[in-house]
Amino acid sequence: MKKIMLMCDNNLQTVGGEQESTKIIINGIKDKCNLFVVQPGDFVSEGVTSFKITNETRIKHLIKKPIVFFKYVKSVIKIVHYVKPEIIHTQAQVSFFLIALLKKLMIIRDVKLYHTERGLKNKYNLFFLKLFLFSFKNTDLIVTTTEYNKSSWAKELEKKKIQVEMRVIENTAGPIFEIYDSSKKVSPDELVIGFAGRYAEWKNWRLAVDIIKSLREQSNYIIKVFLAIGALDDKAVLESKKLIRDFEKIIGANNVIGKINISLEEMNEFYYRINYFVLTSKKDTESFGRTLVEAMSRKVVVMTTYAGGAEEVVADSLNTMSEPDDFARRILYYNENIQSFERKTQENFDRASVVYSIKNNISKHLDIYSIGEENNEA
Known part of the structure; x- marks a missing residue:
């Protein structure tokens, strides 16, 4: 051989x-x-x-x-x-x-x-x-x-x-994301948005905060946010905790679940508990975007900035944008159009199951x- x-x-x-x-x-x-x-x-x-x-x-x-x-x-x-x-x-x-x-x-x-x-x-x-x-x-x-x-x-x-x-x-995304358990999936009626990634300047976490601000201003829905932040040192841990508090100030502490340095198994559960995932990285900073594929495999609507390779993963120009108000409007569109939501989540699941x-x-x-x-x- x-x-x-x-x-x-x-x-x-x-x-x-x-x-x-x-x-x-x-x-x-x-x-x-x-x-x-x-x-x-x-x-x-x-x-x-x-x-x-x-x-x-x-x-x-x-x-x-x-x-x-x-x-x-x-x-x-x-x-x-x-x-x-x-x-x-x-x-x-x-x-x-x-x-x-x-x-x-x-x-x-x-x-x-x-x-x-x-x-x-x-x-x-x-x-x-x-x-x-x-x-x-x-x-x-x-x-x-x-x-x-x-x-x-x-x-x-x-x-x-x-x-x-x-x-x-x-x-x-790896073996753990190749098996789907529908019993774990959050109801599509819930407006639950997830953000995940390392705490780094180019990950542009401030955009995530601004998206939630815009959602709060544009709607009266109950908004929940799940955060999975990777912190490589003590300073990043402190900044991550401050970031979590920023979200809590907008929608209340009871509606924010923020976790730092969680395992792949916990990430799997994270994606089951959200309906929308946004990659907020700065322009041309992502060669791929593994978190997008992980989310897609859990029947989540994924959106991205013009981050580079991430656009290719999402493969939908309507779900690729840069302004917080545009992200908020797109999330609300899916939240108010259940058929479009279900069609998109199935498309994402199928794409992850074949291409990735x-x-x-x-x-x-x-x-x-x-x-x-x-x-x-x-």
Whole structure:
């Protein structure tokens, strides 16, 4: 069977989009190839060969210790020479830059380099953009999660006359969101709006507050808000608590449920309890928008700003806007037109079940690895 090596910047037992997406790939392909995983820290999964190189769980921690990082690089070289994979598929930037450089220097030979780029081109500064372009010259395939992100990178590559094959493999929300329990779903009669995401400037939480203000001004309905906020440090926790209080001032504390740093299982329950979900990120800051897919899988009306890849996920220009009053009017439209609400939530559910399913994601990975046909013959 074909030898495939996946490389990650972060240990797969830590939290993050890269980690969740990689685990889905592992579970979907490990029975169809010889699969190897290289990452910081330890990882155990039946049917997968992994290598523990360091006790650290994130490569960025190693970069701050040059000697330790150099040892990590030496270990990676030894592992690649030992395994002799046909494809190395990097899942994050540092691993990508490293393997591309080793290929350029011909320290690693006779291996194809695939890279999944989940970041938007315009979010990188000039130094990193140049580093990407250098690395792409030594890359066999670039994978993005949206056509939007693919197009953004393709324009830059064309401008620099760099030729690399590009493919889109849509993200998936994960196994927990593939099963729907109708008994958990809130009644469509309730005006319950959800917002979720990391507490960060580009997530534009102030817009979420303004949407609820506008809803309060435009209607006399009982409005409920559910918040799921990711806070990476103590300062973000404090700011998140202030944000929750801002919502409480508008519609009352009894109508706001705000939670910080909740689990994926709790997020699943979160989406069942809302009827509307709004992604409020600033313009061109989202390469995908996993929370949108998660919400769609729970029969929720989803809306977004002109955030980039998120627009492609929502796939509805009427539910894409920028002004709080427009969001409020659109939410009220669905709240007062039950047939339109039910039609849209079913459309979202169907789209999540097909385009953003694990089946679709794994099928496309098997295709780029060219192991589907071999497996069928077996």
